[in-house]
Amino acid sequence: MNSCSKVDFEVSAGISSHPDFDQHENVAVHNDDCLQAIIAIHNTNLGPAAGGCRIYPYGSTHAAIADVLRLSRGMTYKSAMAGLPYGGGKSVIIADPATDKSPRLLTAMGDFIESLQGKYIAAEDSGTTVEDIKLMAKRTRYVSGYSAKEKNGGDPSPVTALGVFYGIEEAVKHQHGKSLKGMKVAVQGVGNVGINLVRLLKEAKAKVIVADANAARVAEVVRQFKVACCSTEKILSTEVDVLAPCALGGAINSETIASLQANIVAGAANNQLQSDELGALLMEKGILYAPDYVINCGGIMDIYHQQQGIRDSAEIKRKLEIIRENLSAIFEESNRSNRATNIVADELAREKFQSGKVHHVAA
Ligand code: NAD
Secondary structure, eight states, rough: OOOOOOOOOOOOOOOOGGOOOOOOOOEEEHHHESSSEEEEEEEOOSSSEEEEEEEOOOHHHHHHHHHHHHHHHHHHHHHHHOOOOEEEEEEEEOOOTOOOOOOOHHHHHHHHTTTTTTTTEEOOOOOOOHHHHHHHTTSSSOOOOOTTSSSTTOHHHHHHHHHHHHHHHHHHHHHSSSSSSTOOOEOOOOOOHHHHHHHHHHHHHHHEEEEEOOOOHHHHHHHHHHOOEEOTTTGSSSSSSEEEOOOSSSOOOOTTGGGGGOOOOOOOOOOOOOOTTTHHHHHHHOEEEEEHHHHHHHHHHHHHHHHHHHHOOOHHHHHHHHHHHHHHHHHHHHHTTTHHHHHHHHHHHHHHHHOOOOOOOOO
């Protein structure tokens, strides 16, 4: 699909009857010859709706809508759990990031974001880079994650990876009462977050196996970190202690759950469970699930810190400790009440954002 040619793009006026619609405050659509994009604002009780801009060649408008509705909802829950004064939002551009990106597309997206006048703040997501955000920033003030003053040029992925690493450590401590040394970890997807996670896991002396749909990426990670690799088909059922989904959503679904060998699922990807019921099935199988938006909130925390000018890495590490605290509380409550961790997390997050009070100001 070429992003600057007209595609079949229709968003039904009855979006509120979409199965993934969950009292979203606003769903804005841009559709012209240059840009087909959707911005979904789920909830702004705690502050402006913040969340990444994903560029993906969705097979249908329906798939793009489902993604943006689910992802924006997840951002509300994520920011609430991270104690940030942010609501939840997300945007998707229907295009292939490998072939369709152009300054025209990205500045048009900047205009679209600006048109919401700060109700939505965008940053990187799958398919967008720091350079893309910089182009959007030519047209809008409401983007973050591209500051030249930041160590990684503003890319939040390394901080996301650090938070995920803390979360994996917490899950291993809870499940096995030990450190990561010698534990086998499978990383599905070694993109911006996955590669940084592999580095941290290796430093902690874990045994790592990786897979990625991009063969060149796998070769680079194997060369750089001397880790094992396998096919994308095998990575979910490989015999490991921890499975870290760091690709796209839906890694845990009705087909993959039967062959999981890990007894911990803890990774960066959003919407790892294809449906909420799978959380209870994981629990029945004795698999500890670290709810995705609880463990992967390092990126949105980093976006917030960049906006606040917080750069001290010791301070950032200290703030990321909220991930261990939250997971520990969720795991304990799950044990106590015999309810799945994703259900316990949802309940905690809802209490926080529905109260309208920021519970743990991260600055
Ligand atoms: P990315 O696009 O840089 O990396 C994703 C990688 O997954 C790519 O290398 C891709 O080739 C690979 N992949 C795709 N399908 C695959 C499959 N079936 N099997 C194996 N590999 C596959 O994205 P990212 O920024 O690293 O983010 C990874 C995940 O974490 C996404 O779900 C994203 O939404 C989530 N996340 C990212 C951040 C962040 O700061 N970047 C923050 C929170 C959550």
